[in-house]
Structures are given as structure tokens and as C-alpha cells.
Amino acid sequence: SGAGLVLTSPDGWTLEYALRFIFKTTNNEAEWEALIAGLTIAKHLEIQKIEAFSDSQLVVGLANGEYEAREDSMAKYLSYFQSLKSAFEVLRVLKVPRAENARADQLSKLGTAEELEKNKTVIVDYLDVPTIFEVDVMDIDIPQEPIWMTPFINWLRNGILPEDPAEARKLVYRSNRFQLRDGILYKRSFSFPWLRCLTPFEVDYALKKVHEGICGNHTRGRTLSHKLLRQGYFWPTMYQDAIDLVRKCDKC
Structure with a gap:
């Protein structure tokens, strides 16, 4: 299954996305995934005013506060959507007839190599698990001994x-890609939002939590590390750690 989205600027610039889901999804969940993906892209482009169109009456009604979320998945998607709203000065979600949403519908059906070959300008993204699949990082008392984040925190917080x-010059240069907010270290990413840096004590939990959600697909270490990035997490050895975990998994 899949979903499609089309981003159009006031001057006619267009960006087309085809989302392919490696998990079962309902029509309304697919509409939420498309809406959230579009808003995430717009946020990265630092767009301040946006109108989003969907042919799902339920999704539009939930987004505008007209309906109440009765299903757990709808409540989670609504919460995720609301967390994105603050990034925009103006955000309107409007209902559009399915007939006027034809191109997005076509994009949602792209899947074969032949179809993708004919649509080379379309960006295709494969989602292993729903956007609302979360890793709840545990609150852990961090010991006083230095960890990989310590030099960055010492410099950004205390100078x-x-x-x-x-080493000092190297740290100052590398720190340009890090930011300390409310005592939490984040790393800037080119392809994703700010990534929350994990301590060694959180890494094991995050790896196992995400892996448990996708190991049924017999995933590889690269896919696991990419999924952790999509969830918004970072640590320096995440790729190798993901490979090591997958190698130990009998199902993978």
C-alpha cells in the first residue's frame, strides 16, 4: 500500500512524493502519513504558511478539532500532527474532493520498477513502520564519568x-552541528529534523525497542539505523551497533 503527496509553491514549483508502506495501514492512516510527511518536508524548507488538502473527511475533521479521536491510532496521529503545528505561522487543513486529488492518488499507486522508471522526478520513500511508532527513551540517571557527549556539553553549556x-579546534568545528536545549543535546541533520543524542545507557533500550518493531521484516543493520534516524535519535556508533544487533537476531 502507499500514499502520495504533492507540494506546490505559490509560483508553481512542485515536488511530488510517493510513500510506500512496509506495513498494513487503513485508508485514514495512509492519509495521516501523507499529511505528516508533507508538513515535515515543509518544516524542513522553513515554510511558514501552508494549506494542506486531504480527501479524508475524518483526517480533516480531526485536524480541525471538529471530530474526536476514538481509535488509538487516530489519537496518536492527531497528537503527532499537533506537535508539528507550532512550526507554522499559518496552517490550514482543508477537505478536497477525491476527483480533485487525482495526482496524489496516482502517486499512492506507484510501486513497480516500471512505474517508477516512468516517473523519475517522483521522490519515493519507503516506511518500515508507522510514523507514530515511538521509542520512549527512559529517564536514566547518568553517571558522572565522561561519555561521548560530555565534551560537547562542556563547550556549549560552560565554554x-x-x-x-x-582537540579544542576540532571540538569547536564539530559543535557547529550540535545544539543544547533544555539540557538535552541535539545534532543537526541534513535529511532529518534535529536528532536527540542518546547516552550509552539509552542506546541499548532504543535499539531493542525499534528492532522489536521491525525485525519481522528480516531487516538489515542499515535499515535499522535509518529507522532510528527517522525516529529522531543519534549516537556516533549507531550504524555498527545496529549491524551487531541484527547479526545476533535469529529472525533476521
Whole structure:
């Protein structure tokens, strides 16, 4: 199954996306995935005013506060949507007849290699699990011994640099891609939003939590690490750690 979305600027610039789901989804869940994907892209492009169109009466009604979410999945999608709203100065979600949503409907059906070959300008994204699949990172008391984040936090919070001049210069340069917010370290990413940096004590939990959700697909380490990025997490050895975990999994 899949979903499609078309982003159009006031001056006619268009971006087309085809989402392919590696999981079972209802029509309304697919509509939510398309809406959230479009808003996430718009957020990355720093768009402030946006009108979003959907042919799902339920999704539009929930987004506008006209309906109450009665299913757990709809409540989670609504919560995710509301967390994105603050990124925009103006956000309107409007109902559009299915007949006027034809191109998005066509994109949702793209799947074969032949179809994709004919639509080379279309960006295709494969989702292993729903956007609302969450990793709840545990609240853990971090020991005082240094961890990989310590130099970044010392510099960004207290202005403390390593004594070695070469290491100090390297840290200042690398810190341009990090930010400290409310005591939490984040890393800037080119393809994803700000990534929450995990401590070694959180890494094991996050790896197992995400892996348990997708190992039925016999995934590879690269897919697992990519999924962790999509969930908004980062640590320096995540790719190798993901490979090691998959190698130990009998189902994979």
C-alpha cells in the first residue's frame, strides 16, 4: 500500500512524493502519513504558511478539532500532527474532493520498477513502520564519568574546551552541528529534523525497542539505523551497533 503527496509553491514549483508502506495501514492512516510527511518536508524548507488538502473527511475533521479521536491510532496521529503545528505561522487543513486529488492518488499507486522508471522526478520513500511508532527513551540517571557527549556539553553549556589545542579546534568545528536545549543535546541533520543524542545507557533500550518493531521484516543493520534516524535519535556508533544487533537476531 502507499500514499502520495504533492507540494506546490505559490509560483508553481512542485515536488511530488510517493510513500510506500512496509506495513498494513487503513485508508485514514495512509492519509495521516501523507499529511505528516508533507508538513515535515515543509518544516524542513522553513515554510511558514501552508494549506494542506486531504480527501479524508475524518483526517480533516480531526485536524480541525471538529471530530474526536476514538481509535488509538487516530489519537496518536492527531497528537503527532499537533506537535508539528507550532512550526507554522499559518496552517490550514482543508477537505478536497477525491476527483480533485487525482495526482496524489496516482502517486499512492506507484510501486513497480516500471512505474517508477516512468516517473523519475517522483521522490519515493519507503516506511518500515508507522510514523507514530515511538521509542520512549527512559529517564536514566547518568553517571558522572565522561561519555561521548560530555565534551560537547562542556563547550556549549560552560565554554570549557579540551586542553589540547588540536582537540579544542576540532571540538569547536564539530559543535557547529550540535545544539543544547533544555539540557538535552541535539545534532543537526541534513535529511532529518534535529536528532536527540542518546547516552550509552539509552542506546541499548532504543535499539531493542525499534528492532522489536521491525525485525519481522528480516531487516538489515542499515535499515535499522535509518529507522532510528527517522525516529529522531543519534549516537556516533549507531550504524555498527545496529549491524551487531541484527547479526545476533535469529529472525533476521
